[in-house]
Amino acid sequence: MAGKKADELDERVGYYGEHLVLLAQTLGLNTCWVGVSYSKVPGTFVLDEGEKIACYIAIGYGETQGAGHKIKTVEQVSNVSALTPSWFRRGVEAALLAPTAVNQQKFSFEHIGVVNDRHQIRTKRGFSLIGYTKIDLGIAKYHFEIGAGTDDFDWV
Numbered sequence: 050m051a052g053k054k055a056d057e058l059d060e061r062v063g064y065y066g067e068h069l070v071l072l073a074q075t076l077g078l079n080t081c082w083v084g085v086s087y088s089k090v091p092g093t094f095v096l097d098e099g100e101k102i103a104c105y106i107a108i109g110y111g112e113t114q115g116a117g118h119k120i121k122t123v124e125q126v127s128n129v130s131a132l133t134p135s136w137f138r139r140g141v142e143a144a145l146l147a148p149t150a151v152n153q154q155k156f157s158f159e160h161i162g163v164v165n166d167r168h169q170i171r172t173k174r175g176f177s178l179i180g181y182t183k184i185d186l187g188i189a190k191y192h193f194e195i196g197a198g199t200d201d202f203d204w205v
């Protein structure tokens with residue numbers, strides 16, 4: 050990436066990076082986002098002035114298909130209720146299947162109302178000492194869109 054850093058850049062890295070991740074997974078490959086724990090081998094790539102690595106995505110054939118782990122509940126990360134549409138729950142459920150940097154799932158989804166027939170959905174991210182919560186949020190938002198569909202709501 051070159052040039053001035055846009056406010057939403059890290060979130061976009063997560064959002065669009067996850068498109069690559071899920072495509073690779075559907076092709077039968079395995080993937081892992083890598084932000085921290087990798088060997089920095091000199092000369093592997095050359096960065097121009099103003100460019101930086103936001104995150105890596107390792108793609109290959111895994112020795113295993115990974116393992117499940119504990120995830121939060123829909124109620125813990127959203128204001129789901131009898132009044133929220135069923136697709137809202139499906140979106141949050143899909144977001145809860147998204148990878149996050151240290152499995153902390155520090156994101157939340159809030160249904161805040163309907164304006165001109167469009168549901169308004171707001172996201173928040175919590176604090177993490179490790180960082181990467183903006184990338185995590187972008188990843189989770191893409192998952193939410195897959196679960197909820199994009200026809201009925203706007204991000205606000």
Ligand SMILES: Cc1cc2nc3c(=O)[nH]c(=O)nc-3n(C[C@H](O)[C@H](O)[C@H](O)COP(=O)(O)O)c2cc1C
Pocket residue numbers: 081082083084085086087104115116147148149150151152181184185188
């Ligand atoms: C932004 C981001 C950065 C990550 N960085 C690392 C990393 O540096 N090292 C690592 O082993 N895993 C890393 N991961 C992988 C997560 O630990 C992993 O996705 C999470 O444990 C969820 O596991 P799952 O993908 O098997 O569901 C990262 C994931 C994300 C989303």
